[in-house]
Amino acid sequence: MTAETVPAKLAEIIDDFQALSEPDRLQLLLEFSTGLPGLPARYSDHPELLEQVVECQSPLFLTMEIGGGPERPVHLFFSAPREAPTTRGFAGVLLEGLDGLPAAEVLAVPDDVPDRLGLTRAITPLRMRGMSAMLGRIKRNIRDAQ
């Protein structure tokens, strides 16, 4: 069993959100949304390789690559339409905070991390659940691949 730990990069993002006023937090989430990179060709040409996280209010598609070796680094790939900036923003936070980390570190991320961004009042608890669902799906996929 691994103790719950927030990886350094994700902790930094949480601190960035917490340091801001509520309107500025939304602005920062928007920056993560616009910064979400497109899929590499091996996935954009094959959308059937992505799975949909249905708990999100807007369509979000996800796929992962888990590397070999003792660390088993996790790489994340997200796709969501431009009309869904909130969902894209959540994906951007998870990508920047978790991409490339060893599988064990991703599994140790506490499930309540989305609540720590300080967005719940502005975004609504319902919408925040979409981000929790993304994190849950990532962790489940890592466990299933073990």
Next chain:
Amino acid sequence: MTLAPDPQDKFAEYAHPERLVSTDWLTANLGAEGLVVVESDEDVLLYETGHIPGAVKVDWHTELNDEVTRDYIDGEGFARLMASKGISRDSTVVVYGDKSNWWAAYALWVFTLFGHEDVRLLDGGRDKWVAEDRPLTTDKPGITAVDYPIVDRDDASIRAYLSDVLDHLGNPLIDVRSGDEYTGARTTMPAYPEEGALRGGHIPTARSVPWARAAAPDGTFRSRAELDAIYRDEAGLQDGDDVVAYCRIGERSSHTWFVLTHLLGFDRVRNYDGSWTEWGNAVRVPIVRGTEPGELPAGSRTSAR
């Protein structure tokens, strides 16, 4: 100082054509004195990615709902909100939004609770505007704060509470949720998170007419003839009916409220905003499962029409 209505033929067939404007009309009238354009979306960040030039944002969750009680803001709160958006009592307000104007219709309904007289929807909403490559901007609109009078909210005319719906049983009810929510197979929309209704099903005798049937693929409202076929021929509504529409929290049914009231001309339509998240959880309130509307429960206070 309200603006002249959009005279296009499609709208002329509706009961209250002045409640809709086209993207052409809005393009021609952008910046006109007395006009305020309001964007109201489900996605809280969508406005910030680009909006119609000059449009202000109204967020249903943080601005129209009371922060503590499950209710709408009061007259003072509404006056403050309007003043901060540069909306006067005599402004022409055009609301548009994502998802076939679903949340825009909700905002329009809340404006109507406060009797704001000239409030219209942009036919086709945000998606049509974007699809037609019309201008969007991320510039913040210049807002001149104005005075807006404190007007008491009038819930009696267009809003139904749970007790009103119990009294209403026997009169037409329209359930505007998806088919699976109606039968009780699901308690939330397909692809939406579970949201805490204990039981699935519908209010006894309610007819199922999913809200989106009123919208064409491009997000505009269907024609008068198409809407009459859905709501009169199929759902059996008749002139003079007293109708209650509901969904899960009252947002989708605002869209249907708009259709029945302003496009088809029913003059007694109420939106039950408590909707299934209240009815499906309330103690000792009758529900029906399955595809049939079901029977009126014994002891209902109203007899069938």
